[in-house]
Amino acid sequence: MSADGAAVRHRVVVVGGGFGGLFAARRLRRTAVDVTLVDRSANHVFQPMLYQFATGVVPAATIAPPHRSIFRRIKNVRVLLAEVVGFDLDRREVRARAPDGGELTLPYDSVIVAAGFRTSYFGHDEFAPYAPGMKTIDEAATVGRRIFGAFEVAETCENPEERRAWLTFAIVGAGPTGVELAGQVRQAAAHTLRREFRTIDPSSARVLLFDGGEKPLATFGDHLSERATRELEKMGVELHMGCLATAIDDQGLDVRTADGTVTRHEARTVVWTAGVSASPLGRMLAAASGAPADRAGRVEVLPDCTLPGHPEVFVIGDLMSLNHLPGVAEVAMQSGLHAARTIRYRLERRETKPFHYVDMGSMAYIGRRHAVVDFRGLKLSGFLGWLMWLAIHLTFLTGFMNRFTALFNWLTALTGTRRVRVFDVSNVTPAPGADVAHRAATTRPRSL
Ligand SMILES: Cc1cc2nc3c(=O)[nH]c(=O)nc-3n(C[C@H](O)[C@H](O)[C@H](O)COP(=O)(O)OP(=O)(O)OC[C@H]3O[C@@H](n4cnc5c(N)ncnc54)[C@H](O)[C@@H]3O)c2cc1C
Numbered sequence: 001m002s003a004d005g006a007a008v009r010h011r012v013v014v015v016g017g018g019f020g021g022l023f024a025a026r027r028l029r030r031t032a033v034d035v036t037l038v039d040r041s042a043n044h045v046f047q048p049m050l051y052q053f054a055t056g057v058v059p060a061a062t063i064a065p066p067h068r069s070i071f072r073r074i075k076n077v078r079v080l081l082a083e084v085v086g087f088d089l090d091r092r093e094v095r096a097r098a099p100d101g102g103e104l105t106l107p108y109d110s111v112i113v114a115a116g117f118r119t120s121y122f123g124h125d126e127f128a129p130y131a132p133g134m135k136t137i138d139e140a141a142t143v144g145r146r147i148f149g150a151f152e153v154a155e156t157c158e159n160p161e162e163r164r165a166w167l168t169f170a171i172v173g174a175g176p177t178g179v180e181l182a183g184q185v186r187q188a189a190a191h192t193l194r195r196e197f198r199t200i201d202p203s204s205a206r207v208l209l210f211d212g213g214e215k216p217l218a219t220f221g222d223h224l225s226e227r228a229t230r231e232l233e234k235m236g237v238e239l240h241m242g243c244l245a246t247a248i249d250d251q252g253l254d255v256r257t258a259d260g261t262v263t264r265h266e267a268r269t270v271v272w273t274a275g276v277s278a279s280p281l282g283r284m285l286a287a288a289s290g291a292p293a294d295r296a297g298r299v300e301v302l303p304d305c306t307l308p309g310h311p312e313v314f315v316i317g318d319l320m321s322l323n324h325l326p327g328v329a330e331v332a333m334q335s336g337l338h339a340a341r342t343i344r345y346r347l348e349r350r351e352t353k354p355f356h357y358v359d360m361g362s363m364a365y366i367g368r369r370h371a372v373v374d375f376r377g378l379k380l381s382g383f384l385g386w387l388m389w390l391a392i393h394l395t396f397l398t399g400f401m402n403r404f405t406a407l408f409n410w411l412t413a414l415t416g417t418r419r420v421r422v423f424d425v426s427n428v429t430p431a432p433g434a435d436v437a438h439r440a441a442t443t444r445p446r447s448l
Contacts (some may be wrong), residue, residue, distance in 0.1 A: 002300060008111065008381070009033055009034045009170045010033040010034070010109045010343070010347060011033070011034050011107060011108050011109045011110075012028060012033050012034070012035045012036070012109065012110045012111070012112065012343060013035075013036050013094050013106050013107060013108040013112070014035060014037045014038070014109075014111075014112045014114065015039075015084050015111065015112065015113045015114060015115055015281065016025070016038075016113065016114035016116060016279075016317075016319075017037050017039040017041070017044050017067045017079075017114075018045065018047070018114060018116050018117040018318075018332065019047075019114075019317060019329045019332035019333050019336065020045065020112075020114030020116070020317030020318075020319075020333065020335055020336040021037060021039070021112065021114035021118075021317075021336060022044050022070070022223065022336070022398070023332070023333045023334075023336035023340075023399040024036045024112045024114065024314075024316065024336035024337065024338050024339050024340045025071070025074075025340075026071075026074065026075070026077075026106045027337050027340035027341065028076070028340045028343065028344070028434075029074045029076065029077070029339060031076075031340070031344045031347065031397020032347065032349070033076065033343065033344065034076055034078070034112075035076055035077040035078065036077075036078050036079075036080060036105065036106055036108075037071065037077055037078070037079050037080070038079075038080040038081075038082050038084060038096055039067060039079075039080075039081065039082075039296055039388060040081070040083040040084075040298045041081075041136070041137075042066050042067060042068070042081050043064035043065060043066055043067065043137065044061040044062065044065055044066075044067055044070060044398060045063065045064045045136065045137055046396070046397060046398065047135070047329070048176075048329060048393070049062075049063045049393065049397075049406075050063065050135075050136075050137070050139075050140040050177075050180070050182045051134060051140070051181040051184055053140050053141070053144065053179060053420065054134065054140040054141070054184075054326065054362050055136070055144065055145065055147065055181070055184035055188050055418065056146040056148065056192070056418030056419065056420045057058055057184070057185075057409050057410065057418055057420065058135055058405070058406055058409045058410075058411045058420060059409075059420045060141070060420075061402075061404070061405075062191070062397075062402045062405045062406050062409070063250050063397075063402070063406075064137050065079050065184040065398050065399050065402060067079045067316065069399075069400070070398060073373045074127045077241065077345040080096070080104070080106075081098075081099055082096040082097060082098050082099065082104055083096060083097045084096045084115065084140065084283060085097055085308065085311075087281075087284060087285060087288055087346060088353070089285075089288050089289060089307075089310055089313065091107075092107060092108050092109065092111075092312065092329060093105050093106065093107050093108070094106040094108060094111060096378070097393045097416070099401050108312070109312060110313075110314070110343050111312065111314065112269050112314040112316060112336070112339045112340075113281060113285060113313070113314065113319060114315075114316050114317045114318075114319060114332065114336060115279035115282070115314045115319050116278075116279055116317055116318040116319060116332075117135065117277060117278055117296075117319075117356065118135055118276065118277065118278075119133030119134075119135045119139065119272065119274065119275070119276060119303050120275040120276050120277035120278060120296075122274075122275050123265060123427035124248075126248075127193060127248040127272060130248045130249055130250050130270055131172065131245075131248045131253075131270040131271060131272040131274070132146070132271060132272065133271075133272045133276075134177050134181065134271065134272075134273050135276065141270050142427075143181075143429055144333045144420075144421070144423075145181070145423035145427045146269050146271075146428060147169065147185060147188075147269055147271075148168045148188075148421050148428075149279045149423055149427070150164075150167070150169070150268055150269045150376070150405055150422060151167070151189075151193055151197065151200065151202055152428060153166045153266070153268070153428060154166035154258040155197055155198075155199050156198045161345075162261070163200065165247065165251070165252065165266040165267060165268050166208045166268045166269075167200065167202070167206065168205070168208065168252075168265070168266060168269075169185050169205065169207045169208070169267070169269045169270075169271070169279060170205065170208045170210065170253055170265055170269070170270045170271070171185075171207065171208070171209050171210070171270075171271045172210045172211075172245045172248075172253070172270065172271070172274045173210075173217075173272065173274030173275070174209050174211035174213070174216035174217065174218075174224070174239070174241070174273050175211075175216075175217065175218075175219070175273065175274075175275035176209070176217065176363075176364040177224060177301065177363070178209060178211070178216070178271075178273035179209070179217055179228060179232065179273070179366065180364055180365050180366070181271060182207050182209045182232060182237045182367070183231075183232060183235055183237065183260075183366045183367035183370075184367070185205070185207050185238050186205070186207050186237055186367065187203075187235065187367050188418055189202045189205035190202075190203040190205075190220045190235075190416045191205075191415065191416035192237070194416075195401050195416070206236075206238060206267075206278055207236070207237045207242055208237075208238045208263065208265060208267060209232070209237055209238065209239050210238065210240045210243045210244075210245060210253075210255055211240075211241055211243065211274070212241075212242065212243065212244045212274075213241060213242070214241055214242060215229060215241055216228050216229055216232065216239065216241070217364055217372065217416060219326070219362070220362055220364070220374060221374065221379075223379055224372040224373075224374055224379060224381060225231075225290050227372050227381040227382075228364065228366055228372050228381075229292075231366040231367065231370050231372075231381075231382075232367075233367070235367050237390070240255065240283050240404065242258055243256065243257055243263075244256050245253040245274070246262060246273075248270050248376070249284065249394075251266060252264060252265050252266040252267045253265055253267060253270055261380070265311035269286060276286035276296075276318075276321050276327070277296050277297050278293075278296050278297030278298045278299075279297070279319060279345055281299055281319065281322055282297045282299045282315070282319050283297050283299075283313065285299050285307060285313070285315060286299045286300075289307040289308060289309060289310055289313070290308065290309070291307050291308055294321045295319075296321075298318070298319055298320060298321035298360065299315045299319060299320060299321060300321045300322070301315050301321065303322070303354035303355060303357060304338075304342060304352060304354050305320060305322065305335055305338060305339055305355050306351070311426060314339040314342070316332065316335035316338070316339050317331065317335055317336065318331075318332060319334030320330075320335065321440065322355065323357075323394050325357055325422055328362065329396070330357075330359070330360050331357060334355075334357055334358065335357075338355045338356075359373040359376075360375065360376055361373065361374040361376055361378075361390065362374050363375070363385070363388070363389050363446075365386070368416065369383050369386045369444070370382055370383070370385065370386055371385040371386040371388070371389035373388045373392075374387040374388055377387060382390070390407075394406065394407060395407070
């Protein structure tokens with residue numbers, strides 16, 4: 001009972017409203033608990049479609065609905081915009097910073113931490129200004145401005161070499177994000193922009209895809225990886241496998257092959273899809289509970305996704321390390337549902353179970369009406385793969401209107417239409433200010 005005589009309900013704090021946090025909080029709607037979902041972003045980002053936002057297919061609103069709107073009808077969930085900065089596991093409190101900088105303390109009976117991953121340059125943070133990542137809406141917006149901005153700069157270039165460099169796009173990392181982005185840039189160049197420019201030929205744009213491994217989509221298995229390779233090559237993407245980026249600047253990048261040879265590529269647009277590491281909250285929880293953290297900063301959890309000695313603390317999704325499960329949306333969603341179910345079962349004094357992951361497979365959209373899909377052992381590619389990709393993405397997008405808008409945009413993109421392009425002269429170049437001034441100083445006056 002509280003001081004005013006009202007029954008105090010079990011308090012659940014959910015840290016992060018990505019796939020894991022969203023599924024956990026929604027599943028708790030019919031449980032007698034009070035949920036506080038705290039996220040430093042006002043929006044739930046559907047990360048697998050960030051590349052579609054970056055390449056002008058879908059608007060940000062379609063893939064990033066506000067948390068408040070998602071939970072508007074779920075009365076036992078309160079949404080807070082704040083950045084979590086620490087935990088007091090003994091006092092059962094989450095510490096957060098409010099948008100105005102003020103400190104917040106959020107007491108809990110159970111906490112579900114789903115703070116996910118962030119872009120990592122593997123110790124090369126100096127790459128960041130020149131090679132944005134693809135983890136947040138802001139990063140994807142930057143990538144989109146640079147890609148479409150590069151065509152604009154090329155349109156005003158007289159020097160053929162300079163123009164060529166602006167029409168060369170380097171993507172580092174040939175996992176699903178890199179592969180999907182590479183396909184979309186080629187598609188935008190060859191089908192959308194081809195009709196829109198008068199001086200340059202956008203369809204001549206080169207897209208170079210680099211990866212330290214032997215093949216793209218290596219985790220998808222040989223069959224789908226080979227199909228993806230063939231499809232990418234057909235679309236004109238140049239694959240540079242077995243290549244590690246060793247330097248990136250505003251003019252291009254250096255890559256090193258296994259035999260030590262370093263090659264320079266002039267590419268004014270470079271995108272980093274090669275690495276991610278866990279939110280720093282992972283190491284904080286590991287240190288506070290004595291649980292080990294792996295190299296990526298993920299916390300090793302017990303089979304029920306809780307911390308040793310703290311059954312009330314769940315770590316789920318990308319932030320948890322358990323049985324080598326991959327950092328994919330399905331793991332996050334299922335572990336979120338598991339945490340919510342465990343909390344409910346405990347309140348109902350029912351027996352709880354360890355987390356059991358059901359692998360639904362993986363997929364990647366390569367280009368026009370082509371996707372590779374491994375769905376519960378069923379391997380599809382080409383048009384059938386695309387239909388399956390479409391159905392699965394429509395199922396998991398949040399909100400009816402977003403599904404409708406996405407479908408409309410996907411179908412119009414098939415005709416080459418990409419209307420989601422918003423930028424101006426101030427944000428098309430790699431580094432703000434200094435580099436623009438540098439280029440202005442080194443570029444001859446031109447008469448167009
Ligand atoms: C570009 C891209 C493409 C992908 N494609 C696929 C795909 O095709 N298929 C697939 O299965 N998976 C894909 N993934 C992986 C998938 O998106 C992740 O596995 C999934 O989002 C993990 O869910 P999560 O809830 O653990 O973390 P996230 O979805 O990353 O959510 C973490 C949330 O925590 C919030 N947060 C972080 N730190 C704090 C803090 N200190 N305080 C408050 N809030 C915080 C963030 O704002 C975010 O909302 C992709 C990922 C990316 C980036």
